[in-house]
Ligand SMILES: Cc1cc2nc3c(=O)[nH]c(=O)nc-3n(C[C@H](O)[C@H](O)[C@H](O)COP(=O)(O)OP(=O)(O)OC[C@H]3O[C@@H](n4cnc5c(N)ncnc54)[C@H](O)[C@@H]3O)c2cc1C
């Protein structure tokens with residue numbers, strides 16, 4: 001049986017996120033992009049509304065959203081500003097490994113602050129010399145009595161330096177590959193950490209991206225997720241889930257591109273009539289719509305599989321690659337429909353393109369998505 | 381009989397009352413037209429009212445006139461009984477719209493609110509009303525007996541020429557209300573009342589400060605216009621609530637509406653989108669106000685408004 | 698003590714409304730809790746947060762789809778809801794139905810928006826009060842409740858006034874009264890288990906008005922533009938437009 005209807009509660013969630021986007025994100029997005037920071041007070045509002053870390057389970061004082069619930073929010077917030085949403089999304093990215101691999105005791109201890117105040121989390125996997133090939137990481141976690149001592153650096157870390165907790169992926173022995181990988185939760189308070197913000201990004205400038213440097217950072221062994229050797233698997237399981245919100249947020253961006261283009265095309269006159277009268281423009285709009293509809297169902301289905309506890313790695317990869325490519329193309333065509341006006345910052349569409357480019361890169365590039373899909377095809 | 385709820389000031393009948401009179405005459409045809417005044421009118425008001433209708437009731441009693449809808453409804457009820465009226469027309473102001481539903485419920489009558497283009501065809505009463513924040517017009521019809529609050533400005537005010545002729549009956553009415561009101565604070569009215577101004581100049585948050593309204597007032601003076609404000613501006617405390625135009629403020633319908641630094645939220649539009657011409661001054665070409673305007677000046681209002689003032693002053697000299 | 702909050706479901710202020718062949722097409726509009734009623738919901742919550750022991754009940758009259766709007770009020774924090782399903786002709790008929798619920802619940806206070814942005818009516822609050830023989834306080838923008846007595850300020854003809862009235866009463870709400878909260882996500886989750894009691898009511902067309910025709914009120918506008926490069930020139934152009942097109946005497 002198929003049922004494409006959202007539940008009443010899901011519709012409410014969606015309405016809440018849409019409302020939040022309209023009141024808090026849309027009016028603040030341009031400025032956040034220009035000033036390269038999150039709008040003042042936005043995280044506090046997101047927290048008060050329950051939109052920050054909504055995956056936190058109910059028994060820990062959170063809302064315990066399913067992945068399908070979560071991506072309803074992702075689409076709405078992505079519509080408003082992909083950069084702002086990335087700050088929230090990267091926090092979920094940091095939270096997910098803890099939810100997947102931490103013991104109940106670890107969860108209670110580590111996640112207690114999340115119900116009290118607005119906390120961001122981060123996920124530190126990529127390094128300057130290895131992104132796609134994550135298993136080749138160099139950051140070292142040395143066992144020292146009851147502690148791990150971390151040294152090395154992580155590159156491109158969203159929320160890096162601001163996050164209360166960072167899940168750092170490291171190796172206890174670089175010669176052993178992923179068999180010696182570990183995932184360790186590092187609190188911001190642990191001495192020896194430095195964060196260097198990376199400025200002048202092409203897009204998603206509201207979101208903070210940093211290089212993290214660890215100089216003999218000491219954390220208790222109680223902060224290890226799973227066992228030694230499980231780090232790489234935890235990272236991959238995390239990304240299998242979190243790519244789905246990337247897909248849904250991309251659909252949001254595409255929807256925004258469609259709405260902006262549609263509005264402009266109906267108003268802009270050329271040759272004595274609205275440019276929307278030209279079939280060449282209509283087809284661009286129709287293609288955007290095709291992409292939005294198909295992308296959304298890919299994302300919904302991948303999330304549904306994940307919520308059912310079924311394998312979803314290839315589906316998540318397909319949704320992420322398709323939706324971000326689709327949204328990039330929608331933003332690109334929106335600029336085309338705007339003509340010259342699309343190329344300047346006074347209008348919203350050039351930002352969509354700059355922002356959504358990242359969706360094709362982070363949480364695994366779209367080439368890597370295709371590697372995953374092809375691998376699963378060949379294995380079957 | 382058709383009965384009118386009249387009111388006025390020391391100088392005479394209010395504009396809204398004069399509008400009711402011309403509408404009442406249209407509907408009544410050759411039949412006599414009734415009216416009532418609540419409280420003790422001063423002579424000029426009484427004289428005008430006696431010119432306006434054929435039968436006039438003066439409703440007197442402790443606590444009258446009152447802004448309390450329970451008292452107003454009781455007083456009007458007494459007049460309706462005395463006049464054996466089938467139709468009551470009242471102005472769609474704050475008081476009229478808050479006590480007319482009480483009357484309608486108590487008497488089991490129909491209610492039409494904020495009605496324009498009222499027509500009475502035998503037993504069929506119909507009117508044009510706006511719905512969905514003024515975005516839709518609706519023709520609504522019902523049967524008398526009915527209470528109808530009449531939209532301001534929907535008919536032209538009557539010109540009173542005849543001599544005071546109406547016979548006057550005084551009705552003592554005892555009204556009571558569990559509601560106690562005190563500390564009345566009157567609205568500070570601009571020199572040109574918004575509802576009567578031919579030109580309205582409204583400033584929005586785009587002005588940036590309370591001080592910037594000085595130049596808006598000067599512009600309004602030069603144009604002989606009333607000054608309006610958006611809710612954003614009223615909320616910020618820059619202008620009094622009496623100047624707010626929109627869903628929760630006043631509805632205006634001037635010949636020309638100048639919206640300066642106003643984005644044009646639907647709640648604002650619903651209060652002014654029936655204006656004859658709309659002119660927007662806004663730096664954002666995508667602002668909804670720009671899209672709903674006849675003429676949009678796209679640019680910085682801090683440059684445009686001083687230039688306008690200068691040009692108008694130049695014409696004066 | 699029981700507080701009843703009467704809510705309406707209206708098209709979102711931003712949605713574009715279109716009429717075709719006399720029918721209003723709402724299929725593309727998103728239907729939401731009326732903005733004016735949000736102040737009423739919020740005020741009920743604030744009264745309780747100020748220490749009042751009260752049960753807060755949302756009530757709506759109309760189409761079955763109103764359940765969604767009632768859920769939104771529950772998600773903001775009201776306790777339970779009553780839904781009366783029936784196609785009612787006009788605000789007075791709605792008021793009668795709400796008054797029935799108030800009697801049934803033995804409510805002490807009824808809150809609702811000062812204007813309903815579907816029929817652009819201001820009759821609901823006053824008419825409910827009249828049905829019950831209660832006093833009404835319209836256009837309230839400050840409210841307190843002390844030992845069964847409401848005190849606050851509200852807008853009246855020509856200005857505003859302080860008021861005092863003993864319960865039971867109907868209060869209509871508006872901007873300035875409070876800042877309505879978001880239905881937070883945890884509250885949305887919690888509201889799932891709250892009761893919405895739905896019952897159908899007979900249609901009463903007795904004395905209401907009927908809709909005979911409708912259309913879009915949007916006026917066609919000229920859509921002319923002046924892009925400012927030289928403010929003096931733009932000002933001159935604007936003034937001559939006012940004289941020539943709008944026929945304003947300057
Ligand atoms: C703004 C921003 C935020 C980020 N946030 C985070 C974060 O919070 N946490 C985190 O851990 N990382 C984060 N990243 C890093 C991101 O995930 C990596 O940049 C990404 O995984 C690609 O890695 P790379 O940059 O090293 O590219 P490389 O791996 O060097 O790839 C270069 C090119 O080669 C292609 N390629 C590589 N291997 C293959 C292959 N096997 N087959 C085909 N093509 C291949 C890639 O697709 C790409 O086109 C962020 C990046 C950015 C830009």
Ligand SMILES: Cc1cc2nc3c(=O)[nH]c(=O)nc-3n(C[C@H](O)[C@H](O)[C@H](O)COP(=O)(O)OP(=O)(O)OC[C@H]3O[C@@H](n4cnc5c(N)ncnc54)[C@H](O)[C@@H]3O)c2cc1C
Nearest residue numbers: 584585586610611612626627628629641643645663681732
């Ligand atoms: C239930 C409810 C009822 C409401 N009732 C009303 C009501 O009755 N009346 C009302 O007005 N609102 C009402 N609102 C509020 C409404 O939604 C808007 O928030 C409000 O109208 C915005 O006011 P604004 O246009 O002044 O401000 P903004 O929306 O902030 O717009 C400012 C505008 O100024 C322009 N601008 C800025 N700087 C310059 C410059 N230097 N030169 C030129 N242009 C510039 C900007 O481009 C922008 O378009 C209501 C809202 C609700 C929810």
